[in-house]
Amino acid sequence: MAKVLILSSDVSPKLDVWKHSSAFLLKHSAELDTFGMHTLTDDPAEADIILFAEMGTCGKFAEMVRAHPYYRRYSRKCFLFDSADFFFLVAPGIYASLTKQQYRPDYTRTGFYLYLIENAFITSQPCTGSEKYLASFVGSRNTHPVRDHVFTFGRDDIYAKDTSNYSSRTTYHGEPEERARFWLEYAEVLADSKFSLCPRGQGAGTIRLYESMKMGRACVILADDWQPHGQIPWEEFSIKVAEQDVQRLPEILEQHQHRVVEMGARARQVWEEYFSEKVRFHRVVELCLDIQRNRTNNPRVTLQLLRQLRSVSNLRWYLSSKKDLYRNTGKIYW
16 A cells, blocks of 8 residues: 655646646546555655656656655655656656657556546447448647558548647637537547547657547557557557558458457446546556566666767757746746
């Protein structure tokens, strides 16, 4: 049983509330937790796990987390839960877009996405096998080359819509009515599909995978670099297609079409077991504890950072991250 302190590295009024929502949602999950093994605490000294829950706003090198007094004093029991698309590993933790190259048993695990603003129309809608579309994708086309190929099939039963010009604006800055129309269309297309295409975007992972599981749809993973969660039976409800084979998607999906009802039901079941509100707190804590069990030495944050800065390109990213943080917070983080 672990005592867990959950927080965000910054609560500045200059940052929108939604950017702290991962911490809020994990705390809420702790209140609903059905396992009852781990508890929350506000005392960093008594905590077994100090979890910084972020949304890619703490700097590409976790600058704000590393600068926090709790991290400086209790680094051995500190972890980062981050939904960032692009990051450098200088802090142990749980990352939604973890790549295969970034996975280390003593340092990292694959996480998932937690946003205060989410599509309320994504609900459990069991697949019947009579859906209109063999597969669908609604999302930004320009975030990765593999997505571009999804728009080239020229088939009426594969639906693809590019939302590059308005998805982010609508989600975070649109009026409630505009956001509702956008999300309803997204959910209706997904509900009328047998397979949900889940290509990677700017990051190796994609929130679309978890939304598809939540609704109960068989998932098609197009993300060569993504490191899957090790405990989840992906083969039971998803199909992994290499990015170089994306043009063969129609043929591959037709071969598995007879399984869509079973796969969809299993997708929803696994979402309930690993990512739903009542279990996500427990699952995240268990991942942190597993990292601790595999750890042989105290993480040397300075050494990890220096390793990342050996290349000129990474050094440029480091300076760029400092600039972004200063613009958002008015502070300089190193």
